[in-house]
Amino acid sequence: MTGLTAESAGGRRGAVAGLPPGIAITDLRAAYGRIEVLHGVELLVPPGSVYALLGPNGAGKSTLLKVISGRLRATSGQVVIGEKPVGKASTEKLARSGVCAIPEGRGVFPNLTVRENLRIWTYRGGMDINEVEDTTYEEFPRLKERRRQMAGTLSGGEQQMLAISRALVTHPKVLLLDELSMGLAPLIVAELYDLVGNLARKGMTVLLVEQFVSTALSVANRAAIMVHGRIEQEGSPEEMAEAALSVYLA
Numbered sequence: 539m540t541g542l543t544a545e546s547a548g549g550r551r552g553a554v555a556g557l558p559p560g561i562a563i564t565d566l567r568a569a570y571g572r573i574e575v576l577h578g579v580e581l582l583v584p585p586g587s588v589y590a591l592l593g594p595n596g597a598g599k600s601t602l603l604k605v606i607s608g609r610l611r612a613t614s615g616q617v618v619i620g621e622k623p624v625g626k627a628s629t630e631k632l633a634r635s636g637v638c639a640i641p642e643g644r645g646v647f648p649n650l651t652v653r654e655n656l657r658i659w660t661y662r663g664g665m666d667i668n669e670v671e672d673t674t675y676e677e678f679p680r681l682k683e684r685r686r687q688m689a690g691t692l693s694g695g696e697q698q699m700l701a702i703s704r705a706l707v708t709h710p711k712v713l714l715l716d717e718l719s720m721g722l723a724p725l726i727v728a729e730l731y732d733l734v735g736n737l738a739r740k741g742m743t744v745l746l747v748e749q750f751v752s753t754a755l756s757v758a759n760r761a762a763i764m765v766h767g768r769i770e771q772e773g774s775p776e777e778m779a780e781a782a783l784s785v786y787l788a
């Protein structure tokens with residue numbers, strides 16, 4: 539796992555050396571049925587960094603997050619989180635070892651209230667619900683007003699606040715975010731990504747997929763562009779801003 543260092547994170551937002559695990563992906567292939575979608579992905583996400591994965595529609599970004607979070611089995615290749623190869627681990631096992639995935643379209647239980655959703659997250663770590671509620675409501679006062687409301691009837695932004703509060707209270711080592719901005723107003727998106735930046739500064743490793751390039755690059759300290767199931771380019775946010783322009787125009 540040499541190479542996964544704070545220095546290689548680009549340093550812009552102060553990645554934390556050695557503490558949390560990074561993600562190392564080697565020659566990863568994955569398919570839906572017989573159609574291969576990831577054609578040998580190579581990616582190093584340094585520990586404690588925010589890493590943005592950009593690329594056109596259908597490039598395989600969400601699929602890569604699915605493989606890392608154990609929701610889709612790779613056909614070959616390796617995913618290492620920290621020091622541990624996790625290729626065949628279940629989502630449950632990965633969650634226990636500190637991987638939190640917030641999938642596209644929110645990661646909440648729609649038929650449970652806000653408070654019940656929070657209570658579910660306390661089960662795994664034996665956390666105190668009052669503490670979890672305090673932490674969540676301090677960050678998102680709007681959720682306090684709505685704590686008895688079904689999560690499925692919250693606005694998109696409120697659902698996303700609830701989804702991301704899972705990372706806030708369970709302190710995962712690795713956070714995988716898919717299209718956090720989906721359908722949300724720019725102000726809420728900025729608020730949520732501010733929180734993501736804060737979590738990374740505390741040592742969490744964040745890999746995010748985001749369709750809004752400038753939004754993603756404003757919070758990231760490293761980024762890659764994926765095209766047709768492969769990482770085509772990788773570099774600093776400044777480098778990737780320029781590269782994205784030519785990839786998207788092409």
Ligand code: ATP
Nearest residue numbers: 570575593594595596597598599600601602747749
């Ligand atoms: P977007 O930015 O549009 O969300 P993406 O880069 O996240 O795209 P993926 O969602 O990973 O791309 O999809 C990659 C390819 O895999 C696409 O061609 C898509 O149609 C296909 N695909 C995704 N999910 C499935 C599925 N469940 N079954 C079959 N094919 C799928």
